[in-house]
Amino acid sequence: MKALKHVNKYFSKYKYRYSFGILICILSNILKLQIPDFIKNSINAADDYSKGIITDISIVKTSLLNNILLIVGAAILAGIFTFFTRQLIIVTSRLVEFDLKNEIYQQYQKLSLNFYKKNRTGDLMNRISEDVSKVRMYVGPAVMYSLNTVVSIIVTFTLMIQTDATLTLYTLLPLPILSVSIYYLSRLIHKKTTIVQEYLSILTTSAQETFSGIRIIKSYATEPQSIHNFEEIAELSKQKNIELYKVQALFFPLMILLIGISNLLVIYIGGQRHIDGFITLGDIAKFIIYVNILTWPVAVLGWVTSIVQQAEASQQRINEFLKEKPEIINQVENSSEINGTIRFKDVTFTYDDTNITALKNVNFEISQGKTLAILGKTGSGKSTIINLIARLYDADTGEVLIDGINIEQLNLNNLRQSIGFVPQDAFLFSDTIENNIKFGDENATIETITKAAKDAYIDHNITEFKNGYKTFVGERGVTLSGGQKQRVSIARAIIKNPKILIFDDCLSAVDTETEEIILNNLERITKNRTTIIVSHRISSIKHADSIIVMDEGCIIQKGNHLELSTQEGFYKELYEQQLLD
């Protein structure tokens, strides 16, 4: 129950709803448990008439009618109260589910890129959906049924002891066996549930990756292998589930057996006590009804225990993520003004998962409003430079300075808001083109959206679609070409009107003619904006104010196009080679 302590704050948040639910639950049980007494009175009235203690049949009839009316009244009222208990407690559990999902989602948003690299998407999804549902079963049904069980056990036992303490003692004899078995079975269930949840995560991840990579799977015709892999994981998951349910299945027969023994004891011991004159026939009937009324709450104990165990296992998995600390934290509450002079001072950076040192003592500076181009072989560290500017990672040694201030001393939100970033692999949300562009500025009007699209040279493509800017892209809509996606992504960065614009090899999928048009447009847009262009093509970068050439994490050449194209080295070789192409 250690992990589940986390949800105590929600019990406290909804304390009034829970308290009211508990009160109604108690009332409903008290009413329900009056019914055996009314049945006892009816049986005793009939018994007294048959023994000649009451001779007037009309008295017996009136007593029977009164008791029947009382039974019906108590049952109706108990039913109404049960309805309200469910309304209060189950509805509240949905509110807790909503809060917990939001709490996890907010935490996911805060966590750094490294966290997303270490954990697979399927697992992230599973914890926010499947695991939260298990916890909801604890804060809703488990609370309601335990409450029901506790109240009915207390009320029933009080009424039983009032009638005959000795018979009550015999009836309770199987209880210790019940508690010990519940204890051992729940421990086993907890262990098995944790394993089941882990397998479910693996299964979700496998399915999710298959769907994301469906084009590759189909084009390589590896569907049978993909089906086989899925079947193997599903088989393992099924076996773990069966193992769990085999243990769970032991609960109900055990309960029924123990209740059956209690019934036998009531009939046998109760019969003897009636012969000895301690209790009436009606009392025996009342005891049998009590024992059977207890069947459901006691049987439910097993179910509730397994819900609690499953919720504990799930909350443990949720807590693992909730206690993760974001690696990149905002250390400055005051807002920071960003103008855009960027300087790398002896920056070294190693990706801790791969241990690759992607940048080694990198030094360079771009003044506010100027354009820097970064060129280099694949894997030479170009994107890493950009990752450090956007503070997706922090440098290990050295400093990244913006306007002379260490980037870690700037307000993180302000920093990221002042950057317009076009990544290498353009990502579009499953939404309209308009909303995808508006992502850069949620208040943008259709005029500014169109203007940004024109600058990114994508407007003419969009207007050709039947629904224009309202065209849906992504999973349920139009599939844009690689080059079109890149250009929508450029429009999204432009519309943000940022101080720093970063283009990470984002024109790789457009032809040279389109590239020329976009670059011409960008010339106007990037004026007075610090701009960084990463590219493999000299044509994209030759107009930059300065160019750095990277190799294996180091800057091997620096200068402008004129200087570098006349200097022996990588740049000149590439330039000449591309001129020939």
Ligand SMILES: Nc1ncnc2c1ncn2[C@@H]1O[C@H](COP(=O)(O)OP(=O)(O)OP(=O)(O)O)[C@@H](O)[C@H]1O
């Ligand atoms: N997220 C990451 N985790 C671990 N290692 C990484 C990560 N990103 C890049 N690397 C490694 O760091 C090195 C530099 O990568 P980077 O992406 O900066 O190169 P790049 O010059 O942008 O390459 P490309 O032109 O292919 O995009 C590479 O060896 C790469 O394998």
